[in-house]
Amino acid sequence: MKKRWIALALALIMVFSLVSCAKEEPAETTSEPEPAETTSEAAEAGRTGDVNGDGKIIVGYISKNITDPFHAPINDYAKTKFDELVADKTIDEWTGILDGETDPAKQVDRASECVSKKCDYVIILPAEAAGSDPALKNMVEAGIEVIVVNSMTASTSELAMCYVGSDDVQAGEMLANWVIDQVPDGGKYAHCQGVIGNSAQIQRGEGIAKIMDANDKFESTGDFPCDWQANKASDVASDQISKHGEELVAIICDNDDMSSAAQKAANNADRSDIVCVGVDGNQGPLQMVKDGEMGATILQDGVGQISGGIDAILQSLEGETPEKLTMIPFVLVTKDNVDEYLQS
Numbered sequence: 001m002k003k004r005w006i007a008l009a010l011a012l013i014m015v016f017s018l019v020s021c022a023k024e025e026p027a028e029t030t031s032e033p034e035p036a037e038t039t040s041e042a043a044e045a046g047r048t049g050d051v052n053g054d055g056k057i058i059v060g061y062i063s064k065n066i067t068d069p070f071h072a073p074i075n076d077y078a079k080t081k082f083d084e085l086v087a088d089k090t091i092d093e094w095t096g097i098l099d100g101e102t103d104p105a106k107q108v109d110r111a112s113e114c115v116s117k118k119c120d121y122v123i124i125l126p127a128e129a130a131g132s133d134p135a136l137k138n139m140v141e142a143g144i145e146v147i148v149v150n151s152m153t154a155s156t157s158e159l160a161m162c163y164v165g166s167d168d169v170q171a172g173e174m175l176a177n178w179v180i181d182q183v184p185d186g187g188k189y190a191h192c193q194g195v196i197g198n199s200a201q202i203q204r205g206e207g208i209a210k211i212m213d214a215n216d217k218f219e220s221t222g223d224f225p226c227d228w229q230a231n232k233a234s235d236v237a238s239d240q241i242s243k244h245g246e247e248l249v250a251i252i253c254d255n256d257d258m259s260s261a262a263q264k265a266a267n268n269a270d271r272s273d274i275v276c277v278g279v280d281g282n283q284g285p286l287q288m289v290k291d292g293e294m295g296a297t298i299l300q301d302g303v304g305q306i307s308g309g310i311d312a313i314l315q316s317l318e319g320e321t322p323e324k325l326t327m328i329p330f331v332l333v334t335k336d337n338v339d340e341y342l343q344s
Helices: 002-024 039-045 071-087 104-116 133-141 168-182 199-212 230-247 256-268 283-290 302-317
Strands: 058-062 093-098 121-124 145-149 162-165 187-193 218-225 248-253 275-277 297-299 325-327 331-333
Touching (some): 058 071, 121 302, 133 145, 168 275, 168 297, 187 256, 218 230, 230 248, 248 256, 256 275
Parallel strands (some): 121 145, 187 218
Antiparallel strands (some): 297 331
16 A cells, blocks of 8 residues: 555655746747738838828828819819829828818818828918918928918918918018009009908008108008908099099009009000009019000919928928928019019
8 A cells, every 4th residue: 555655655756847948938929920021011100291191102282272273273283282292102192182262271171181191291271360270380380381371371370390481571562562653652452352361461461551651642542351362452442533633643452463453444544644553463464564555564473482481391391300391582574574474
């Protein structure tokens, strides 16, 4: 009996020894190593300019509108350039022209589309300084690099990657100085305003007031909101001519749609002596300058502005930091230099 217990104890000792060895020296596995990232995936993972890290470069474009003569060539240039950048694989996609309809609420909606599409960069041409600002804020909060072009929103300086535009206060000053040069004896003038709240409307008005208020030979008959629209400016011109007669010597307009319409209304009323001038340098007003129907326009290089905005994206894609603020100069266009800017 004693021998049986001794044998059983020895057997148990052998079992515990085997179990202990098994725990200390686990058997080698034959599982295969995890596959490495493919070359293209690895390359895309660290791609410069891929803001959201999804391996693609997607650009959004929110227009101010797709209808007015100033913005049409801007939109055309953007479409051509972005199509080229997709074709040569500099970027993977772009949204096409998202129409802001000159409506800040619509631009906020378009911004949401850009967030949903996971855009890395977005160019926006704001409709209003305050009203379009939530569009900028929402995109920046989503991690998008935003380039503001043509006019500023309230927080552009703080939030946007950069701004490309022109000095609208300077434009207002140029408008006023042209009127003073043409009518040195002074008189009454009216001011046709763009969309109230747009930064260009605000700043051009500041420039006009700065020069005209300092000249005691001129008297303002009022600032008239015309929303950049030709028909409204034409109505203002007719009304002011009727009210003030020969005392009215000038109509200063925030853009050329309005100035050309105001000048036509004055000319039709046999008051071609009234000086009408505005900003943009669209082809219609330039032709009027060429034909002697209007004295001047202040040309705003919209294509130069959008080109600068696209260049900022390309610089960022190269790992460079774009200039925070880029100003494209305005140009006074008269009969002496109109041929440089009038398309044949």
